[in-house]
Amino acid sequence: xxxxxxxxxxxxxxxxxxxxxxxxxxxxxxxxxxxxxxxxxxxxxxxxxxxxxxxxxxxxxxxxxxxxxxxxxxxxxxxxxxxxxxxxxxxxxxxxxxxxxxxxxxxxxxxxxxxxxxxxxxxxxxxxxxxxxxxxxxxxxxxxxxxxxxxxxxxxxxxxxxxxxxxxxxxxxxxxxxxxxxxxxxxxxxxxxxxxxxxxxxxxxxxxxxxxxxxxxxxxxxxxxxxxxxxxxxxxxxxxxxxxxxxxxxxxxxxxxxxxxxxxxxxxxxxxxxxxxxxxxxxxxxxxxxxxxxxxxxxxxxxxxxxxxxxxxxxxxxxxxxxxxxxxxxxxxxxxxxxxxxxxxxxxxxxxxxxxxxxxxxxxxxxxxxxxxxxxxxxxxxxxxxxxxxxxxxxxxxxxxxxxxxxxxxxxxxxxxxxxxxxxxxxxxxxxxxxxxxxxxxxxxxxxxxxxxxxxxxxxxxxxxxxxxxxxxxx
Amino acid sequence: xxxxxxxxxxxxxxxxxxxxxxxxxxxxxxxxxxxxxxxxxxxxxxxxxxxxxxxxxxxxxxxxxxxxxxxxxxxxxxxxxxxxxxxxxxxxxxxxxxxxxxxxxxxxxxxxxxxxxx
Numbered sequence: 001x002x003x004x005x006x007x008x009x010x011x012x013x014x015x016x017x018x019x020x021x022x023x024x025x026x027x028x029x030x031x032x033x034x035x036x037x038x039x040x041x042x043x044x045x046x047x048x049x050x051x052x053x054x055x056x057x058x059x060x061x062x063x064x065x066x067x068x069x070x071x072x073x074x075x076x077x078x079x080x081x082x083x084x085x086x087x088x089x090x091x092x093x094x095x096x097x098x099x100x101x102x103x104x105x106x107x108x109x110x111x112x113x114x115x116x117x118x119x120x121x122x123x124x125x126x127x128x129x130x131x132x133x134x135x136x137x138x139x140x141x142x143x144x145x146x147x148x149x150x151x152x153x154x155x156x157x158x159x160x161x162x163x164x165x166x167x168x169x170x171x172x173x174x175x176x177x178x179x180x181x182x183x184x185x186x187x188x189x190x191x192x193x194x195x196x197x198x199x200x201x202x203x204x205x206x207x208x209x210x211x212x213x214x215x216x217x218x219x220x221x222x223x224x225x226x227x228x229x230x231x232x233x234x235x236x237x238x239x240x241x242x243x244x245x246x247x248x249x250x251x252x253x254x255x256x257x258x259x260x261x262x263x264x265x266x267x268x269x270x271x272x273x274x275x276x277x278x279x280x281x282x283x284x285x286x287x288x289x290x291x292x293x294x295x296x297x298x299x300x301x302x303x304x305x306x307x308x309x310x311x312x313x314x315x316x317x318x319x320x321x322x323x324x325x326x327x328x329x330x331x332x333x334x335x336x337x338x339x340x341x342x343x344x345x346x347x348x349x350x351x352x353x354x355x356x357x358x359x360x361x362x363x364x365x366x367x368x369x370x371x372x373x374x375x376x377x378x379x380x381x382x383x384x385x386x387x388x389x390x391x392x393x394x395x396x397x398x399x400x401x402x403x404x405x406x407x408x409x410x411x412x413x414x415x416x417x418x419x420x421x422x423x424x425x426x427x428x429x430x431x432x433x434x435x436x437x438x439x440x441x442x443x444x445x446x447x448x449x450x451x452x453x454x455x456x457x458x459x460x461x462x463x464x465x466x467x468x469x470x471x472x473x474x475x
Numbered sequence: 476x477x478x479x480x481x482x483x484x485x486x487x488x489x490x491x492x493x494x495x496x497x498x499x500x501x502x503x504x505x506x507x508x509x510x511x512x513x514x515x516x517x518x519x520x521x522x523x524x525x526x527x528x529x530x531x532x533x534x535x536x537x538x539x540x541x542x543x544x545x546x547x548x549x550x551x552x553x554x555x556x557x558x559x560x561x562x563x564x565x566x567x568x569x570x571x572x573x574x575x576x577x578x579x580x581x582x583x584x585x586x587x588x589x590x591x592x593x
């Protein structure tokens with residue numbers, strides 16, 4: 001057993017526990033450096049993780065993958081965690097609760113996601129999933145004195161527990177029929193059995209439902225707008241990108257490695273879900289007046305676009321998922337950083353209060369516009385390249401109808417994205433006071449904007465990594 | 476194999492039947508003349524005050540949570556203790572790492588005042 005394969009995870013655990021201990025040793029007023037400590041630690045881990053490309057090994061006798069696919073998703077999670085922790089400092093300070101705890105829980109959530117993206121076995125997968133979601137239950141209800149945050153925490157806890165139960169039931173049915181929990185062996189056993197038994201079908205449907213909840217696909221999306229609105233905004237940002245990406249990684253591994261022979265069956269399911277998710281996510285986003293709810297519905301729609309890559313079930317599709325997932329991290333965190341700093345200054349999340357933001361803080365308005373337009377897929381920005389990869393992977397597989405739905409709904413989404421931009425640039429501000437953005441958040445805003453524009457013009461570097469990730473899954 | 480365990484259901488059945496017999500017999504034969512004094516919760520001693528349906532402090536859940544940490548530790552320690560001779564040095568180091576992580580958690584709970592009664 002080579003423990004060095006787990007360096008990234010072990011380093012993350014040490015970082016979380018180290019920060020927890022340091023937080024205990026120093027007095028409350030001096031804990032404000034902990035956020036930056038976490039950011040630096042995660043950035044170092046991110047840097048180290050580049051050395052793990054090309055290893056393609058398994059640890060614990062096939063139970064834990066350390067392949068390019070998992071490394072790519074770990075990097076995605078680390079990028080998200082670095083950006084969120086860097087952007088969140090002011091917001092968390094204003095929340096007034098235990099400062100260090102917030103960052104420790106964020107690192108633990110990131111750890112759960114990493115395990116989830118590497119899991120080669122059902123129990124490991126479930127362990128990672130629970131580490132992630134339990135951390136998120138705590139983070140969602142972190143504003144103890146805010147009834148909305150508490151409500152969101154309880155709602156997420158109850159619905160999350162239910163979905164975990166459904167997923168676990170699905171996993172146990174698959175285990176019951178095949179007698180193994182190792183994902184790659186499930187495929188072998190299924191091939192020996194020859195046909196799908198009814199219990200196996202039920203198991204697969206339950207897996208789709210359980211994962212569908214985590215990626216907030218329609219009709220399992222009911223939790224996400226309320227939770228996204230009530231949770232502290234940095235948590236919302238991390239929840240929207242991290243947990244979704246990690247769940248996609250696990251979903252791709254389970255369905256493409258364990259059930260490749262029955263792809264026709266689950267492709268049909270996912271295609272129906274993707275179409276529903278894209279249509280409902282985008283249409284319901286239009287009438288929203290709260291920006292966090294609007295972004296929640298838009299992130300539901302984004303999950304629908306990403307699902308098209310899963311439906312392709314080949315290297316091109318996975319490359320699309322990986323590529324789009326990374327862009328989605330930058331665009332979403334950029335948008336939420338604006339929301340975070342706007343509400344830390346004004347205390348409001350209503351879209352109409354964004355009136356005249358361009359005059360109060362040109363940077364915030366510019367970043368929000370670029371990020372939203374990238375999500376809509378407007379050509380010079382990165383979202384266009386991502387959607388191009390995703391849609392082109394399924395267009396020749398008989399899913400032209402889904403591509404057309406995706407394109408039509410992308411156009412519809414431009415409407416509600418642009419109406420935010422219109423409020424920011426055209427309307428007059430009610431209150432002229434400038435908005436203070438701390439240096440860390442400013443850095444995040446600039447990084448997200450530059451990356452979103454840069455990858456739209458020159459997607460090569462990211463697409464090389466995404467290719468590596470996809471090819472390691474289909475060797 | 477089955478007869479080895481047959482004592483258990485016999486004891487269970489007897490444990491149900493025997494108290495029923497005793498209580499039933501005394502119910503049949505004991506004299507009945509209740510008075511208000513006899514029906515009090517404590518026939519001799521303190522007067523009872525108020526209702527029994529009162530609210531308890533929810534702080535108990537903190538103790539339950541801290542307990543769970545140690546509970547899990549014990550669950551993990553048992554199989555380790557049985558097997559650790561064949562597992563070697565690695566398992567011992569592993570267990571110390573595990574206990575160290577748990578102790579950090581306990582220390583954290585202590586420092587944050589989870590063990591203080593409000």
